[in-house]
Amino acid sequence: MKKHAVSYAIIRFQPHVETEEFGNIGIVLVAPRTSYFDFRIETRRLGRLTSFFDTVDAATTRGVLKSYHVELKRIRDLAGHIGDGQRRFEFELSDNAEHLFHALTKHREGMIRFSEVRFAMTDDPKGKLDDLFSYYVRRNFAGAVYREGLLEKQVRALFKLRDIGQNFKPMAFSDGLYSAKFPFVEVVEDKPLKVLKPIYLGQDDPTRILDHGNKWLFTIQRLKDKLPPDVVVAVEGPNDSSKRKQAFREAVDLFRANDIKVVDAQNESELIDAME
Template sequence: MKKNAVSYAIIRFQPHVETEEFANIGIVLVAPRASYLDFRLETRRLGRLTSFFDSVEGATIRGVLKSYYTELKRIRDLAGHTGNGQRRFEFELSDNAEHLFHALTKDREGIIRFSEVRFAMTDNPKSKLDELFDYYVRRNFASSVYREGLLEKQVRGILKLRDIGRNFKPMAFSDGLYSAKFPFVEIFQDKPLKVLKPIYLGQDEPTRILDHGNKWLFTINRLKDKLPPDVVVAVEGPKDSLKRKQAFLEAVDLFRANDIKVVDAGNENELISAMER
């Protein structure tokens, strides 16, 4: 499929001009040759905004985003976007999707600002828009791999501080068809005695929390005959959202139901106690 050049800009919420602090809240994208103009704006998960900009009332933030969503929708409709391209083809130059995009993203003062215009190639502008939104706004790159890496670093620091880190080494286990690497394996006289796996379970959707928990549950059960009998998972869960917390607790219960020890990765005493047994 032929790829099209697209232009996009990150929509930013910047309530304090004096400090120049901002948070990414959306993406606007245009594919000129396809006459495609569309946007994604965060209007639901506002905890990050209300926490960071604590001097701005939550109701004010919601009001600003609601109004701006309406404005972006008006501009998108003006370009004639229906989801797959233009709805109409006889329009003034000022109604052209590309013209509207550049007029919209022009630098100006206000609470809502834009990044510099960036460029990409894609055969599906809608999928590209979703991908960019997930990356720059929802920060999905940080939800599992990145955050789990930080969690491993945190646990390594705790073990090192308690002077037991030298007893744990990374080690891979395999049944011949399936293999997995564990970052912390206690080895004594070349024999693995205990496995510790930090797992981040604070993803942005309950489904992703359960998926990631089930992935490691499957891995541990699949390799059970190869792993030492003492397997510990150090978990970090979500800080908000009732449904995400429910998914986290369900994942934890599944680990325990399979005789896997679960400790709070943020509780140093609980973690060390599990490692020293």
């Protein structure tokens, strides 16, 4: 299929102009040659925004985004589309769609702002829009491995700051058939005394949360005779109250039911108390 040039901009929520802080909340995209104009905006998973902009009432944040979602639907209709890229009228609307896109993304005051206009080539504008939304808003590139890497860096920096990291080092354990590496093992006189494993349990899908939790539960149980008796997992879960949160709580309960200590990876005092 022939590729077409598309223009897009990232929709940003910026309630405090003074600090220039913002959160990505959506994507708007136009493909002028095919008269395609559409958008994606986050109206459900708002925990990240409400936690970061904690001086803004959560109801206000939700209200602003829902109102803007309605406004974008109105503009999409003006451009001649119903959301799937199909024209609603017989006459050519490519100029209309492109004009509306540039009018929409023009710099103006308010809580909703736009990034600079960017360009791409694609043979599937709708698929490109979905991919951009997944990347810039849902941050699907930041999977469990990536997020756990960040957690490990945070813990390592905290140990260094509190001057308690000199006895902790990475170590692998094996039963001869199965092996796993743990990033923080307290070793005193060549004897491992305690294990800490940061685990990210905030995946987009509840099944993935349970799968990842069960993976580490199996690992710890399998290597139980090789590990020191004191095993701690520092967990980070989702911020919302959806089924993801329910899956996260279930995973945590399974760890505790198997005598594995669980601490909040973002609670520094709780983490330090568990390791001292």
